[in-house]
Amino acid sequence: MKKKKAKKKVVEKKQVIRSLSDKEKMFGKEYLVDLNGTQAAIRAGYSKKTAKQQASRLLTKVNLQEHVKTLMEKRSERIEITADKVLQEIAKLAFSNMGDYVKFNEDGTVSIDLSKVSREQAAAIQEITVEQFMDRSKDKEGERVRRVKFKLADKKPTLELLGKHLKLFTEVFEDSRVTTLADAIKQAYEEVKYVQRSK
Secondary structure (H helix, E strand, O other): OHHHHHHHHHHHHHHHHHOOOHHHHHHHHHHHHHOOHHHHHHHOOOOOOOHHHHHHHHHOOHHHHHHHHHHHHHHHHHOOOOHHHHHHHHHHHHOOOHHHOEEEOOOOOEEEOOOOOOHHHHOOEEEEEEEEEEEOOOOOOOEEEEEEEEEEOOHHHHHHHHHHHOOOOOOOOOOOOOOOHHHHHHHHHHHHHHHHHOO
16 A cells, blocks of 8 residues: 555656646756745746746746655755754754863863764864964963864754754744745745854
8 A cells, every 4th residue: 555655656746747847847956056046047047037036936836846845855865864863963062061072170270172072072063273372471482382272063043943843932933924835945944044154
């Protein structure tokens, strides 16, 4: 029974793709590049003057939405991105702890110790800066100083993403602008860009 359903879905997807023109298929592929309908329309060969209107029209077509969804699924399979994998990566950033990267010395000082950092912990490191200079504040010959700084990813946006996913926040927000699959995809893309910018 499952094989018949899977076969039927494949046939339906092929029919959807066949019902699109070559230009519409190209638009679907180009749309995945940056989720910008206007630019996708231009790259697919539509006129620059009417690209915005064409994109709007195309993104409301159900068969084109199915085509974009299929392309996204294929890309996710190809690069092995799953919801679980994304959530695990967000969790690495959200639950990173400075104590995993430093050593507390007996004299009360702290030194960075990255020797035992795991691959998962390394994922949370956003930046490492190494400075070397001569400190001549005590004598003329000076002392060679090596200063290492590191910065972990900002926890707040990643914790917010996890909280939203787990529905921990009671605030109800409905976005009336999301009317099509294309709008939902674009909104999700913008949220990911926001998280990346805030790091």
